[in-house]
Amino acid sequence: MNDASLLGEAIKYFTEELTQAFKNNNLKTVLTKYHYPDLAPTMVDDSIGSPDGKILIIGETNCKVKDLQGIFNAMGLRGRLECHTDYEDIHRYQFNNLMYNNKYRLIIVGPMPHSTYGKDEFSSVINRMENTEGFPCVRRATANGGLKITKTNIKQILREELESGFLAA
Numbered sequence: 001m002n003d004a005s006l007l008g009e010a011i012k013y014f015t016e017e018l019t020q021a022f023k024n025n026n027l028k029t030v031l032t033k034y035h036y037p038d039l040a041p042t043m044v045d046d047s048i049g050s051p052d053g054k055i056l057i058i059g060e061t062n063c064k065v066k067d068l069q070g071i072f073n074a075m076g077l078r079g080r081l082e083c084h085t086d087y088e089d090i091h092r093y094q095f096n097n098l099m100y101n102n103k104y105r106l107i108i109v110g111p112m113p114h115s116t117y118g119k120d121e122f123s124s125v126i127n128r129m130e131n132t133e134g135f136p137c138v139r140r141a142t143a144n145g146g147l148k149i150t151k152t153n154i155k156q157i158l159r160e161e162l163e164s165g166f167l168a169a
Contacts, residue, residue, distance in 0.1 A: 029164040048136040049105035051168035055158075058084045058093065059110025059141065061149035071151060075158050076169030085149075091116055095125050099134040105167060108157055110141045110149035137166070 001009075021030035031039050055077065057068060065083050072081045082104075084090055090112045098104060109126050122128035129135040139157050141149045161167040 029160045049102050053105030054082050055080050056082045056107045059112045059149050061085050104136040107138045111147045
């Protein structure tokens with residue numbers, strides 16, 4: 001790989017990472033990761049819910065709810081987990097009830113049925129929540145290039161959101 005193509009790949013990678021961070025209200029965390037916290041815009045937090053609101057994990061996973069509760073407890077987030085990991089439960093979940101719902105601060109999503117109720121004209125309900133005003137902040141739990149809820153990525157997402165101040169312990 002020559003220098004020009006390496007530079008092009010690096011620019012593409014950073015642009016994608018920054019764009020995703022901006023969409024997920026996580027820009028300050030990513031800029032801090034690269035030692036540029038002062039570049040983060042000072043924004044009014046117009047997010048849904050308060051920093052000590054509920055955190056919804058929705059998507060299929062092999063993690064036990066008990067293990068997820070343990071992670072939340074260890075990170076000072078006791079009693080804030082709401083979890084929907086059953087395929088049929090997710091398929092019937094009323095995602096519209098999340099709009100402008102101040103009970104929730106963060107939604108962590110994993111693999112779920114594509115034909116989920118409430119996706120409207122979007123390709124998926126995840127895409128709808130990410131691109132429609134009124135939904136709480138959505139973070140995708142990913143591993144190996146795809147959606148996957150693991151204990152490791154849940155810890156990472158929670159740590160990032162706590163460090164950025166988006167979530168309060």
